[in-house]
Amino acid sequence: MVNYQTAVLDRTFAALADPTRRALLARLDEEEGLTVSELARPFPVSLPAIMKHLDVLSDAGLIERTKTGRTVTCQLKAAPMEQAMNWLARYERYWTEQLDRLAAFLEEDSWQANPASPSSGASKRRRRSSSRPGRSRKK
Amino acid sequence: MVNYQTAVLDRTFAALADPTRRALLARLDEEEGLTVSELARPFPVSLPAIMKHLDVLSDAGLIERTKTGRTVTCQLKAAPMEQAMNWLARYERYWTEQLDRLAAFLEEDSWQANPASPSSGASKRRRRSSSRPGRSRKK
DNA sequence: TTGATAGTTAACCATAAAGTTAAGTGTAAG
DNA sequence: CTTACACTTAACTTTATGGTTAACTATCAA
Numbered sequence: 001m002v003n004y005q006t007a008v009l010d011r012t013f014a015a016l017a018d019p020t021r022r023a024l025l026a027r028l029d030e031e032e033g034l035t036v037s038e039l040a041r042p043f044p045v046s047l048p049a050i051m052k053h054l055d056v057l058s059d060a061g062l063i064e065r066t067k068t069g070r071t072v073t074c075q076l077k078a079a080p081m082e083q084a085m086n087w088l089a090r091y092e093r094y095w096t097e098q099l100d101r102l103a104a105f106l107e108e109d110s111w112q113a114n115p116a117s118p119s120s121g122a123s124k125r126r127r128r129s130s131s132r133p134g135r136s137r138k139k
Numbered sequence: 140m141v142n143y144q145t146a147v148l149d150r151t152f153a154a155l156a157d158p159t160r161r162a163l164l165a166r167l168d169e170e171e172g173l174t175v176s177e178l179a180r181p182f183p184v185s186l187p188a189i190m191k192h193l194d195v196l197s198d199a200g201l202i203e204r205t206k207t208g209r210t211v212t213c214q215l216k217a218a219p220m221e222q223a224m225n226w227l228a229r230y231e232r233y234w235t236e237q238l239d240r241l242a243a244f245l246e247e248d249s250w251q252a253n254p255a256s257p258s259s260g261a262s263k264r265r266r267r268s269s270s271r272p273g274r275s276r277k278k
Numbered sequence: 279t280t281g282a283t284a285g286t287t288a289a290c291c292a293t294a295a296a297g298t299t300a301a302g303t304g305t306a307a308g
Numbered sequence: 309c310t311t312a313c314a315c316t317t318a319a320c321t322t323t324a325t326g327g328t329t330a331a332c333t334a335t336c337a338a
Binding site: 035036037047048051067069070071072 | 287
Binding site: 018020045046048049052053056069070071 | 336
């Protein structure tokens with residue numbers, strides 16, 4: 001059902017890998033309809049450099065440019081980010097503490113001590129001896 | 140509070156921008172503790188090429204390698220992805236249809252026709268004559 | 279119409295990314 | 309002890325990225 005468009009993810013993640021481009025998107029989020037030169041102003045690089053970043057963002061479908069007279073306004077198009085989010089969501093359980101606790105529970109001795117209640121999901125999980133290094137809880 | 144570590148996001152997004160690397164992570168998700176050559180097998184590129192991808196993933200903190208004898212097993216470390224998710228979450232409202240409907244409502248003529256109820260957020264929105272191209276509602 | 283303003287394009291440079299082949303290191307097995 | 313295996317490193321090629329300066333196009337204003 002959720003068929004990941006490889007090329008979309010490639011372009012989206014690549015576009016987001018640059019701090020200048022992320023900052024450009026962030027500015028378009030907080031204020032819509034900024035022009036190219038307005039967007040470029042805060043950055044310590046030349047206008048053509050910003051132009052290239054905008055090209056990358058356009059190619060990734062993350063912005064859209066509209067020419068009006070001699071000015072060009074940019075608007076955020078977040079749609080491709082949804083795919084990126086969905087891809088990442090697959091790994092969400094790794095940092096969700098809820099599941100951390102479940103994992104801790106499954107490791108406990110008291111769990112295997114009672115074979116009277118065979119939980120369906122647990123049988124699939126074949127545990128390797130004890131090769132798990134310390135978990136790093138953050139936040 | 141959520142202070143984005145630019146360098147972390149740079150490396151994470153850059154690492155995820157390559158389809159081979161995403162596939163490597165996906166395999167480590169479905170089966171943990173794969174060795175380097177097991178990981179490399181399905182891909183149509185040389186071992187050194189995979190090695191470089193694993194280096195990129197390591198530098199991004201997305202995997203960890205453990206040497207045992209002459210084999211090296213890799214394990215997924217999804218933590219940096221959380222930062223990426225958090226960064227993307229800021230834009231989530233753009234593809235949440237709820238807000239699409241709100242936006243549609245705010246654009247309606249019937250809204251401005253009644254100046255008796257000044258909604259606070261709307262005053263910030265300064266509209267340019269009519270330079271807005273058709274909105275593309277998808278799904 | 280003359281110029282300033284907004285944006286684009288071209289040509290160039292340095293570095294990084296993604297791949298190759300070939301050779302090297304260390305461990306396991308015959 | 310020698311060979312095979314698992315992985316690593318080195319050297320090299322090609323293409324992409326991110327930046328520059330300089331020149332060009334088009335519009336708005338004096």
